[in-house]
Amino acid sequence: MTYRPRPVSGFPEHLPEIRMAELQMLDRIRATFESYGFASIETPSVEELEVLLAKGETDKEIYTIERLQADENAGGESRLGLHYDLTVPFARYVAQHFNDLVFPFKRYQMQRVWRGERPQAGRFREFTQCDVDVIGIDNLAVTFDAELAAVAMQALEAIGISGVTLHISNRKILNGFLQGLAVEAADRVSVIRAIDGLAKLGTEQTRAMIIAGCKRPNAAEIADKCIALAGIAGEREVLDQVRALGVNHDELAQGLGELHEVLTHLNFLGTTNAVANFSIARGFDYYTGTVYEGRFDDNPGFGSVVAGGRYDDLAGAFINKKLPGVGISIGFSRLFAKLLQDKEITTTRRSPADLLIVLPSEERREQMLTTAQALRKRGFKVETYHAPQKIGKQMSYAEKKGIPFVWFPPFEDGNGHEVKDMTTGAQTPAEIDTWKP
Amino acid sequence: MTYRPRPVSGFPEHLPEIRMAELQMLDRIRATFESYGFASIETPSVEELEVLLAKGETDKEIYTIERLQADENAGGESRLGLHYDLTVPFARYVAQHFNDLVFPFKRYQMQRVWRGERPQAGRFREFTQCDVDVIGIDNLAVTFDAELAAVAMQALEAIGISGVTLHISNRKILNGFLQGLAVEAADRVSVIRAIDGLAKLGTEQTRAMIIAGCKRPNAAEIADKCIALAGIAGEREVLDQVRALGVNHDELAQGLGELHEVLTHLNFLGTTNAVANFSIARGFDYYTGTVYEGRFDDNPGFGSVVAGGRYDDLAGAFINKKLPGVGISIGFSRLFAKLLQDKEITTTRRSPADLLIVLPSEERREQMLTTAQALRKRGFKVETYHAPQKIGKQMSYAEKKGIPFVWFPPFEDGNGHEVKDMTTGAQTPAEIDTWKP
Numbered sequence: 001m002t003y004r005p006r007p008v009s010g011f012p013e014h015l016p017e018i019r020m021a022e023l024q025m026l027d028r029i030r031a032t033f034e035s036y037g038f039a040s041i042e043t044p045s046v047e048e049l050e051v052l053l054a055k056g057e058t059d060k061e062i063y064t065i066e067r068l069q070a071d072e073n074a075g076g077e078s079r080l081g082l083h084y085d086l087t088v089p090f091a092r093y094v095a096q097h098f099n100d101l102v103f104p105f106k107r108y109q110m111q112r113v114w115r116g117e118r119p120q121a122g123r124f125r126e127f128t129q130c131d132v133d134v135i136g137i138d139n140l141a142v143t144f145d146a147e148l149a150a151v152a153m154q155a156l157e158a159i160g161i162s163g164v165t166l167h168i169s170n171r172k173i174l175n176g177f178l179q180g181l182a183v184e185a186a187d188r189v190s191v192i193r194a195i196d197g198l199a200k201l202g203t204e205q206t207r208a209m210i211i212a213g214c215k216r217p218n219a220a221e222i223a224d225k226c227i228a229l230a231g232i233a234g235e236r237e238v239l240d241q242v243r244a245l246g247v248n249h250d251e252l253a254q255g256l257g258e259l260h261e262v263l264t265h266l267n268f269l270g271t272t273n274a275v276a277n278f279s280i281a282r283g284f285d286y287y288t289g290t291v292y293e294g295r296f297d298d299n300p301g302f303g304s305v306v307a308g309g310r311y312d313d314l315a316g317a318f319i320n321k322k323l324p325g326v327g328i329s330i331g332f333s334r335l336f337a338k339l340l341q342d343k344e345i346t347t348t349r350r351s352p353a354d355l356l357i358v359l360p361s362e363e364r365r366e367q368m369l370t371t372a373q374a375l376r377k378r379g380f381k382v383e384t385y386h387a388p389q390k391i392g393k394q395m396s397y398a399e400k401k402g403i404p405f406v407w408f409p410p411f412e413d414g415n416g417h418e419v420k421d422m423t424t425g426a427q428t429p430a431e432i433d434t435w436k437p
Numbered sequence: 438m439t440y441r442p443r444p445v446s447g448f449p450e451h452l453p454e455i456r457m458a459e460l461q462m463l464d465r466i467r468a469t470f471e472s473y474g475f476a477s478i479e480t481p482s483v484e485e486l487e488v489l490l491a492k493g494e495t496d497k498e499i500y501t502i503e504r505l506q507a508d509e510n511a512g513g514e515s516r517l518g519l520h521y522d523l524t525v526p527f528a529r530y531v532a533q534h535f536n537d538l539v540f541p542f543k544r545y546q547m548q549r550v551w552r553g554e555r556p557q558a559g560r561f562r563e564f565t566q567c568d569v570d571v572i573g574i575d576n577l578a579v580t581f582d583a584e585l586a587a588v589a590m591q592a593l594e595a596i597g598i599s600g601v602t603l604h605i606s607n608r609k610i611l612n613g614f615l616q617g618l619a620v621e622a623a624d625r626v627s628v629i630r631a632i633d634g635l636a637k638l639g640t641e642q643t644r645a646m647i648i649a650g651c652k653r654p655n656a657a658e659i660a661d662k663c664i665a666l667a668g669i670a671g672e673r674e675v676l677d678q679v680r681a682l683g684v685n686h687d688e689l690a691q692g693l694g695e696l697h698e699v700l701t702h703l704n705f706l707g708t709t710n711a712v713a714n715f716s717i718a719r720g721f722d723y724y725t726g727t728v729y730e731g732r733f734d735d736n737p738g739f740g741s742v743v744a745g746g747r748y749d750d751l752a753g754a755f756i757n758k759k760l761p762g763v764g765i766s767i768g769f770s771r772l773f774a775k776l777l778q779d780k781e782i783t784t785t786r787r788s789p790a791d792l793l794i795v796l797p798s799e800e801r802r803e804q805m806l807t808t809a810q811a812l813r814k815r816g817f818k819v820e821t822y823h824a825p826q827k828i829g830k831q832m833s834y835a836e837k838k839g840i841p842f843v844w845f846p847p848f849e850d851g852n853g854h855e856v857k858d859m860t861t862g863a864q865t866p867a868e869i870d871t872w873k874p
Contacts, residue, residue: 003491005533008485013478013530015534015537020476036813039456041451042456043450044450045551054440065551106820107453114482116504141823143802269806350539352477353471369702380472383473383474403474
């Protein structure tokens with residue numbers, strides 16, 4: 001009986017040529033993270049359910065795991081669930097290994113995560129995230145907020161993504177601004193939510209929501225100020241436009257100061273595609289200072305390509321230490337799926353090999369293999385053909401796999417090696433010790 | 438309330454310095470696989486339960502996944518389980534993408550797999566395997582059996598594992614040998630099982646098991662022949678010792694011929710640590726020809742470091758095609774755990790950075806950052822210090838993270854850059870454009 005396999009909704013897999021492009025991108029992201037000194041960690045795919053639920057709220061998206069043939073004696077073990085992001089496992093990791101880590105602790109983590117979503121077009125249930133964070137003890141310099149922004153934007157550049165702008169704000173600005181306008185703490189949430197939705201909702205609806213939310217006699221005036229604030233975006237100079245709105249509050253001033261420092265530092269780092277944008281609030285995540293969101297300039301509807309921010313206390317649920325940090329995450333699978341859909345992944349290679357060495361005759365097998373080993377020692381990736389079939393057939397294998405060069409060992413003693421460039425068709429003499437593409 | 442996290446039995450995780458060593462090893466294994474032209478694939482972590490159970494028998498080890506808050510409407514979906522090896526997913530992948538693959542299809546796959554074991558000392562429930570296989574349609578040259586052996590042994594060498602010998606046999610040899618001795622098909626299984634256990638059981642017990650198993654009047658004579666066969670190990674010459682046992686059968690002759698070809702080919706490839714060993718049967722896996730098992734010479738009790746073999750038909754359960762292949766697997770996590778336990782992983786670096794650039798004063802921040810970016814462009818991994826603290830404190834950070842060089846920007850205009858080698862203590866002038874470690 002043959003069981004005909006089918007793709008499982010939400011769990012993508014790729015053909016080798018697509019995987020090759022994916023792997024190259026992941027390598028480049030990793031190299032960028034490491035170039036700033038971030039260290040790799042990986043955590044198990046599962047956490048105890050208590051850990052996953054420590055923040056609450058997300059229980060609907062968790063996959064639990066169960067042994068198919070669980071026995072009665074297995075009691076007393078905690079239930080385990082697949083992690084749904086890399087932040088909770090990271091917080092648990094830092095708490096658990098606190099004494100063995102050097103702070104500021106800079107780590108990146110590129111792993112699969114799982115969400116127990118109902119199957120739905122375009123929704124992944126398994127996907128890869130690339131997270132990069134730095135954590136301090138008690139405090140952490142705001143210059144790290146700039147470093148994290150720079151590393152994320154450089155990672156995008158490294159994988160050939162252009163036309164993304166990083167929009168940066170600081171939670172303290174909106175919070176301080178609303179306090180300066182005497183909006184009650186309880187009402188600020190809905191006002192911030194309205195401002196956060198400005199791009200989607202438009203000015204009129206946002207204005208109405210702010211007025212409904214802030215419950216003040218001068219609600220209309222507050223809404224105007226908020227919409228004016230949310231409309232400000234640009235280089236460092238625009239911070240003055242915020243000040244010109246005439247709202248005064250210590251937290252606002254502090255937020256503007258931090259944002260200025262971040263933008264200055266980014267300027268030193270040569271990151272040009274980053275702007276202040278006061279409509280950015282990053283929903284109701286745990287962020288407390290800097291927040292960022294990278295969006296396609298010509299496709300804002302895609303949402304955030306990268307996103308992150310500053311948080312006060314990473315691991316408070318797990319350890320009695322104050323561990324502030326700043327981090328940013330690249331939603332890799334979603335981005336890769338977009339590139340695939342837009343046909344921006346061009347793939348011709350189905351083998352990583354630089355070269356295919358043909359086998360002219362059985363007598364040349366030893367020579368083919370020693371040639372292959374010598375070229376591998378020189379760092380080349382080499383396939384050898386397995387049988388002395390017609391040369392045309394062997395070359396067609398190279399062509400089908402997209403191997404860019406075909407190497408011909410001498411067909412007769414006394415002759416030399418030759419290499420054919422499959423792109424240009426040129427065939428030239430080659431030496432094992434010196435050949436280069 | 439603080440929930441104190443604890444390690445979950447069977448799900449290992451590592452400190453950054455250990456992870457760095459692990460990542461380096463995985464990189465080297467991957468580079469070795471690619472140097473022979475094997476292409477990366479990854480499959481989802483889950484398969485439909487029907488796929489996982491297509492081979493039967495292993496159901497006890499499967500973890501199924503369930504949404505924590507499954508709703509009533511989710512009916513009609515297949516149950517999903519985490520894959521317990523990379524062979525079943527690979528078979529499903531080849532069947533599913535058959536028309537889009539180029540054969541012989543050479544792939545490697547380095548992924549986590551899960552076994553729903555009860556927690557037990559040293560038993561992993563999540564671990565990484567490194568599998569490499571080649572698949573043909575209808576037939577596949579036996580020279581690939583040698584290539585797979587060579588690539589696995591070269592991968593071990595690349596990660597610094599020495600003292601491993603690859604023991605090679607061919608299923609056809611034992612099968613043909615027993616047929617030549619007129620052992621019934623039904624009895625061969627228990628005889629092969631006995632021979633497979635020779636190293637563990639010793640000669641006497643193996644002999645008794647063979648006699649009990651083969652149910653022939655001349656059982657003692659058969660047992661002697663089998664034990665003689667199982668005792669033969671060595672270079673190609675030992676094939677003659679097998680022939681000298683005087684047992685004749687076509688399948689035996691064919692197996693010896695194939696083994697000779699594999700050993701010859703391995704010799705051409707320069708793989709010296711491989712021998713014929715006729716006690717190798719690889720249990721009752723699906724192997725049909727070549728079988729291999731790599732063992733530590735001075736620690737045979739560790740079991741197989743790498744193992745694999747030739748199979749007739751990879752994906753028969755999923756597609757109506759005959760797809761013979763040969764593959765080998767490195768049980769990476771188990772090997773890495775042994776190296777850790779034996780203190781063979783030496784780690785001093787907790788950051789991938791080659792350099793830490795110190796910040797002498799706030800005024801030097803821009804210079805520090807532009808220096809960092811210039812060095813990163815040259816391919817170096819660079820951390821910058823975040824605050825103009827005492828130089829001793831900044832250097833101590835480099836020391837604690839194991840960063841090998843500390844870079845001093847000029848403390849005053851007109852002076853030059855200097856670099857301190859943290860190992861030797863030597864401090865020398867350095868140019869951004871030309872410095873090398």
